Amino acid sequence: MKQPFLSFDTKSLIKELGDFNAKFIKGAGALTEIEDIDVGTAEKELVYQEDKLTLWRYSRNDPSTCRTPILIVYALVNRQYMLDLQPDRSMIRNLLNLGLDVFIIDWGYPNKADMYLSLDDYINGYIDNCVDAVRKVSQSKRVNLMGICQGGTFSAIYSALHPQKIQNLVTLVAPIDFTTNDGLLFNWSKHINIDALVDSYRIIPGDFLNGGFLMLMPFNLNIRKYVDMLDVMEDKEKLLNFLRMEKWIFDSPGQAGECMRQFIKDCYQQNKLVKGELKLGDQVVNLGNITMPLLNIYASADHLVPPASTKPLNDLVGSDDKTLYEFKGGHIGVFVGGKSQKELAPAISKWLHERDGVAENAVVAVEDETAGTETAPEAIGETAPKKPVRRK
């Protein structure tokens, strides 16, 4: 005969609570021994800067095997070092090891002086200047553009407006069709008075956005995660892994109000990108102008950007060569999951190598069209620390 299912053993219950407290005390002790949480440690050099934006090129020990450099455009929300969170979970390092010449944009942290920056400024201004800087530095006529999440939406828009500068477009978990209500954020955003939000804050605080993200799974993200964390705290490496992710999650830059206003209103609320009605400056964005090869990667269990929002891009572009790639995992797993390390970077690299367009993308002198300051690599002493700094 089976025992009653709720037969809490008194001794074990007491022990359980005692253990919990003991783990907590030990864990807090372990936390106090960590002085710094190192992220984004792959060596890189600054090649261009404009306002708060910086453009970095990752260092290589050997020549790239792909002629066309790849420029990574991350979302304005959160920070781009997610792609190099730690050495053994680094899409950047994987891409470098697979022979790519990798550049990445760091948007920086906007303050109120940036409140008027618009979608047009970000895409036709900053991204365009970075593309030109990469073309010039790498002496390449075109670049491979890889956009992530909101950066993927920006990259798709950019590629539609400047197709002549893009060799291949890669989008990762990028929201395109905003009519879906599969994701809570999509549903919630439709009821936000974005004018009031922007007029009130000017720069939308990162904490405000984070509050929304935490609301997606409040019990797991506010309680279980930290209770589970107690189990790994005695292992310093595991604790550091946890802390790196935490650092990234809560390292949320504010959002320039005007850009946010247009993005929410035109995309989330009115779906203008898909309708072909989105305007940047005096240009209308037509996704049909994307004629270069497209690799569109979505995550099957993405609760932030559901597949229903990502997949339609392939039906909207004018490209003949387009690939829809399903990654079995969630939004964050795409970048840091163990499976991702083995699967995704090799797939992207292979796809790009196969479309390197040697003849079309021959080495050429690129006109200097950038508006910011190009920086000679040797003049920049700023490289990421190579080793974690810890206090004993």
Add this chain to the structure above:
Amino acid sequence: MEITQNYFETWLKTQEKLFDGFIENTKRTQQLFLSQQYPGLSGNANGFNNLYSAWSSAVLKSMSEAGGNSGDIKDNLTRMLGGSNAYMKLCEVWLPLLKAAQERSLNPDAYKDYIDPSKYKEIIDKVFGFDTDATKLMLNQAVQFLELVSGSGQQFANPWIEATKSSVSAYPEFMQGHPEALIKIYHSMFNAFDNTVGKVFHVPPVGKDREKFELILRCFDDISVYAAKNTEYQHAIYITGLGAMDKVVERLAEKITAGEEVKQFDEFFDVWIDTSEQSYFKLFQTEEFAKLQGELLDAALTVKSHFFKVMEMYFSDLPLALRSEMDDLYKTVYDLKKTVKKLEKQLKEVSQ
């Protein structure tokens, strides 16, 4: 329900034997930790919780005094404390059921009688970051500030403060399933409004300060809208939490029919987390909730916006750069930067 009944009866008998040992063990453990007389198991887990609270406060204090750690570590410890505190609170909430079982007073059809609604509310508050004290403080300060700048005397502020207190104290009643509590809150808010702003609306303001006065009245109105919307929002959250508790009990009952056992609190914790998450996901998916959330945000932003306007009016005589003036400055700098960048590009094109 019959299955649930059977489960509780079986459980009751089992717990009867175990509870004597439980109390003794708890006493000993508490004494070990606290080095003081155990206060007795009086339907809660204050012993554990007090110990935990005192310790966590001490750790946070020492960390903030030490100053040697990065902000990230401190923030993380704070979040860890929050999560762990909720875990302990959950344990505290469920212990009265065990005690009721021991005393053979547990009625499985009315398990909520053993759940302290105020304690359960504390858990929900932690999960969703509701800070009742901060809300009270914010509302009180807002009203007091408006009272100060309006010079209208204490009649304005007091009804609001009282209404706020009344609203907050009524929250636990929601948890006991009293819909009249919500009505009570709205009555209290309405009366407060009627006794202050409502009356003033009938007095036509005159003179050069009319604009200021109207804006101040608007702020009072904004706060009432926000408070009511916030109540509605929190009510939706609490009621969903209560529904989730029902489902937790149902799921536990389902487990017994499947012949499973739940021996550890951790297992119960997992059931509670998963069930609660599912319940809230269903709520969050609804159009009604999305709309309510949007309205709450809008109400909060309206308060903020008008409050800033009032402040600007009163600070305009001081040697300070006001927000609206800085906005103009930022716009000018933005336009100039854009022009310079455009000209630089053109110059480069011409020179090549």
